Structures are given as C-alpha cells and as structure tokens.
Amino acid sequence: MSDPKPVKPVVEGWFTAGAKPALIGTRCAVCSSAFFPREDLFCRNPHCDSTQLDQVELSRTGTIWAATQNFYPPPPPYIAPDPFEPYILAAVTLDDDGLVVMGPVRRGAAVEQLCAGTRVELSTGIAYEDDDATWLMWEWAPIEAPSVVAANVTTDETEGSALR
Ligand SMILES: [Zn+2]
DSSP, rough: OOOOOOOOEESSBBBBBBSSBBBBEEETTTTOEEEEEEEEEEEEETTTOOOEEEEOOSSSSEEEEEEEEOOOOOTTTSSOOOOOOOOEEEEETTTTTEEEEEEEEEEEGGGGGGTTTTTEEEEEEEEEEEEEEEEEEEEEEEOOOOOOHHHHHHHHHHHHHHOO
C-alpha cells in the first residue's frame, strides 16, 4: 500500500463527513427558512427582513422528488471520474427543512428503482482522486431496497417464455 492520501470534501464547508454526514446550511432566526448552500447576508424570504442566519446541519433524510440518469460528464467546474461512468442524479425533499437538494445517488442503485417517494439518507462517496487527496462528494443512499426489481424479473421471464 502506498501512503494514504488525505480525504477532503470537494467543496469546503458544504457538508460534514464521518459516519453520519450532514449538509451544512443556514436557518433564519426569525422565520425559520432554511438555505442550502448557506445564505449569510439576508433572509431570502420576501416577507422577512431578518439578517440573523444561524449555521445548521440540515435533515439527513428525505424523499426523492425526481431522479434521472446522467450519461455525460458534468461540465466544469465539476470534475468527473476518468473514465466517466453514468450516474444517477436525484432531487430530494429534505424531511424537516422544506428544501429540495440535488445530488448523485450511491452507485449500485438502478434509476428504475428510484421512483418519487423513495426514502434516502445522506451519505458520502468518492468523487475523484488526484495527487493531492481523495475528494468526497455528498450522495443520496436509498434507505430500503424497493421491491420493483423482483416484479420486473417475473415479467421478463414470462415474455421470454412466450417467444420460444
Ligand atoms: Zn427569515
């Protein structure tokens, strides 16, 4: 084994690492609106003129609002792994914060399994590695295995039999 490289978040200050990672946002002290990425100057709620925004860790769990599979590398400034592999991108409604946050879904999930309403939790995965570090990105990990796969396999076998 070569010397271990440091593990760092791709964007400093956007999420915590460790066993229970969380997105770092801010919350208005007056109207409780939450913001991600963080808002530090003024509350963006048009009915609120507060400038007191406190740093908070946002909900670690949420529900998929929509998901899609990306077959091309994201444009700069994002750095895609080389060789590029298609990945799934999900928009997730956070449980307690009223926010929808986009992020990649942990590899191994099939986009067909990630219907609206699928429960996910925040995790981290390796975005890419270079000479300086292993860079972490937040990602969404499905909480429970959906049962859609078994139903599809049965259908495919039935169709296969009919063709013989
Ligand atoms: Zn406010």
